[in-house]
Amino acid sequence: MKNKLCEMFGIDVPIFAFSHCRDVVVEVSKAGGMGVLGMARMDPDRVEEELNWIDAHIEGRPYGIDVLMSGNVEDSGDLKYDPEKLLPQEHVRFVRDMLDKAGVPPLPEAEEQQIMRDMVKGMNFTPRESLEMVERAMSHPIKLIVNALGTPPAQLIERAHSKGIKIAALAGKARHAIKHKEAGCDFVIAVGTEAGGHTGDISSLVLWPNIVDAVDPMPVLGGGGVGRGRQFAAALALGCEGVWCGSIWLKTVQSEVPPEIKSKMFEAAADDAILTRSVTGKPCRTLNNTFSKAWNAEDAPAMLPAPLQNYLWWQEGRSRVERVRAKEFLTYPVGQIVGDMTEETSVKEVVYDFINELLDSKERLDGMLGE
Amino acid sequence: MKNKLCEMFGIDVPIFAFSHCRDVVVEVSKAGGMGVLGMARMDPDRVEEELNWIDAHIEGRPYGIDVLMSGNVEDSGDLKYDPEKLLPQEHVRFVRDMLDKAGVPPLPEAEEQQIMRDMVKGMNFTPRESLEMVERAMSHPIKLIVNALGTPPAQLIERAHSKGIKIAALAGKARHAIKHKEAGCDFVIAVGTEAGGHTGDISSLVLWPNIVDAVDPMPVLGGGGVGRGRQFAAALALGCEGVWCGSIWLKTVQSEVPPEIKSKMFEAAADDAILTRSVTGKPCRTLNNTFSKAWNAEDAPAMLPAPLQNYLWWQEGRSRVERVRAKEFLTYPVGQIVGDMTEETSVKEVVYDFINELLDSKERLDGMLGE
Incomplete structure (x- = not known):
């Protein structure tokens, strides 16, 4: 050309x-x-x-x-990531309860500590x-x-x-x-x-x-x-x-995405790629999932400002969900073109x-x- | 072609x-x-x-x-328009206070009655x-x-x-x-x-x-x-x-739009054409305005379901605003292409x-x- x-x-x-x-x-x-x-x-x-x-x-x-x-x-950046201090207990409880109810097991302690170390390093990059x-x-x-x-x-x-x-x-x-x-x-x-x-x-x-x-x-x-x-x-x-x-x-x-997410993408329509603040704290188009939907419930706490909402998802949601590939919670950033992705x-x-x-x-x- | x-x-x-x-x-x-x-x-x-x-x-x-x-x-339709009964007093007060504070005069009684008659007719079409x-x-x-x-x-x-x-x-x-x-x-x-x-x-x-x-x-x-x-x-x-x-x-x-709205359009950027439920109760892309923004305030009541939110805007907002062409409240349905409209x-x-x-x-x- x-x-x-x-x-x-x-x-x-x-x-x-x-x-x-x-x-x-x-x-x-x-x-x-x-x-x-x-x-x-x-x-x-x-x-x-x-x-x-x-x-x-x-x-x-x-x-x-x-x-x-x-x-x-x-x-x-003016906000150093410190998992012990930053997240309100109400929000941590909200996510933990959500995953507990859905039967997603908590992280084993050793894994949790490693994940925390990696996260702190990544967040403070x-x-x-x-x-x-x-x-x-x-x-x-x-x-x-x-x-x-x-x-x-x-x-x-x-x-x-x-x-x-x-x-x-x-x-x-x-x-x-x-x-x-x-x-x-x-x-x-x-x-x-x-x-x-x-x-x-x-x-x-x-x-x-x-x-x-x-x-x-x-x-x-x-x-x-x-x-x-x-x-x-x-x-x-x-x-x-x-x-x-x-x-x-x-x-x-x-592609790098695990088969469980890929199959979710193949089933998704264009408007399943939702623009939501729930995952990163900023408007991010990602595959609709139970975690993102939960924030719309009447009794849900208000979402945290960026980057706290991001920390919350990483610390309390993502690792637990991805470890067992809990399909309803799995998500991945993807555009509306996902509706055309069928195989x-x-x-x-x-x-x-x-x-x-x-x-x-x-x-x-x-x-x-x-x- | x-x-x-x-x-x-x-x-x-x-x-x-x-x-x-x-x-x-x-x-x-x-x-x-x-x-x-x-x-x-x-x-x-x-x-x-x-x-x-x-x-x-x-x-x-x-x-x-x-x-x-x-x-x-x-x-x-299962909902006949009856202005006396349908709208919660909290919402009516919210809109009236907003316009009062902005100095938009109330409708003269005769005009109000005529507008109501037209509205009831239109809504019950x-x-x-x-x-x-x-x-x-x-x-x-x-x-x-x-x-x-x-x-x-x-x-x-x-x-x-x-x-x-x-x-x-x-x-x-x-x-x-x-x-x-x-x-x-x-x-x-x-x-x-x-x-x-x-x-x-x-x-x-x-x-x-x-x-x-x-x-x-x-x-x-x-x-x-x-x-x-x-x-x-x-x-x-x-x-x-x-x-x-x-x-x-x-x-x-x-075009049919009054000059005050036209000049607002000429000043607007693409993202001033916001998708909001505030005007009709359903997601409607319209020119951003003080009325639409007001519903994001922390002390604002929750928006009413369609078609009530539409009735609220018509009955309490629109006629008052358009009568005196109060620029900050004026709106009109328009797409993101408004950002390209400059003259x-x-x-x-x-x-x-x-x-x-x-x-x-x-x-x-x-x-x-x-x-």
Whole structure:
């Protein structure tokens, strides 16, 4: 395809695949797109392990990483995670009772302590540690760094550019996209409300052209609601240079999600991907589940502000639920496209279906409007 | 354009314009699209007046009407509107205090009584009266009836078809669209969450192709988030045969909305079109306003169930607010596309911009994918 982003990265099709799973990253890049590994909070050993594996399998194709960095690396947050002190007893009891009643066993003490240690470490991950993690990643042949937590810090942009690495950031509003552009990003990723994970209120159909115009002539990737070739065609028609997608890879054989969550996804309709504060404390689109529904009950306590609600779910809910894979409570961030996910396929099939349906859509437009 | 809906109605472009304003209907049809008059609850004299005017000005071009009919015409609803009895005093006081504090004067008694009479009449409008209204409309050369309240009643579909009139219905989920198809509709209108007015949760980008596949080969119009040519191109790329739009006409010189609301729209961002239960009791996307915000306050009473919340706004809020055009309280159903509405233009300009931008989008795709 003749396209700014294909030229920028030397890829065949501007399909940018966000995934926490290194297999997906490798397969997408090998199929002609661009795999982007979600790193979140990885310690240096894990970074080496994941990226070494990718380097060994990706056959020299380009790939990127996705990080969560606040704009100010000195800002380490004003709330240190301390599981003993932060959570109100009423809320802890509410979650414990809920799981007890549903027959989800409590964690064995040894496991609980290990989980707590891991959590405290994860929660207290500082922007400084994030920067070190990215620095480590930059010793690998990464071609792109995406920041999912606002405008990247100036020193990261400078450092990436000095190594010939492109940098981009997610935006849910035009004014955020303009900030990214002014800070020196190479492109922006416009993410509509239908996306999985933390998301805003504006739909892709309205947001994308809005951001395209706001940062013109900078390239824009359309994210949120993209899972097939027709949406890829729509993104290009709306002025985007390509697509950003994450949810669709969860259904693949390569995906990291456990079979119990996968089967929940295959049964889900588009509106089972609900936008809820219950899991992270911020609006996050995730698979509907008993925990999220419970907060709507009349006798439920009010949800805690972020990040406390997140701590509550991690500390009291998630580990207990995932340990026994209690299906009704299992959840995973996923977009409305989940309604289209009905069976397991390979990453390669998803990419090829994307391209074929894009071409069908093009033919359809040619037929209506003359070639 | 070569297109099923262009053939069905003998129109040049498949832009279907919903409007309560007869001027908009006439201008869209004259510009090559299809104007559809929102009738809601009109008495027979008003039907005659509106449609006679349209017939006199539309120069023989096709047009349609949009109605609100429940599937069962015998179902007259179980809740008769009686302003003296239905509304809890706590809620009435909450709204009165809010407006008193904001300096919005109470209604003069004579006006209040007239408004009450009109309201009681409107609220108690029966499905039977709706059917009579449509019967009256069918004595005019209408070419299309759209039902915005679910699958049209069987007798309406039969009656319309016997007169050569096409019939369609709105759907926010695939299963509703399938019901419309099975009942005998000629096409369906898939409406995403970004639309103005009553709307569901699923975004257009996800919903449209979903419904296209569900009712294939029946034609589908894409509605919700459509205000310009790029979205028109996206709708065609996503498998739709055309677009359904309402909000965008509100900004035109022909539009029915008062200047105070228009200027609020020109200042609004996409996420000022909020999905709220505060105005009608059901999720309705409308311009953010002080009344809607007030229900989020900690000391606010819980919102009433539909249709009581609607009665409350009509009886205690709307008339008082609109009489003096109290800007902070003024609202109007509008979609997220409101963020793109920044100045008044003519209906004809909107239609021509739609077509030009559609062609630009097509050219863009040609450039990327080869002609």
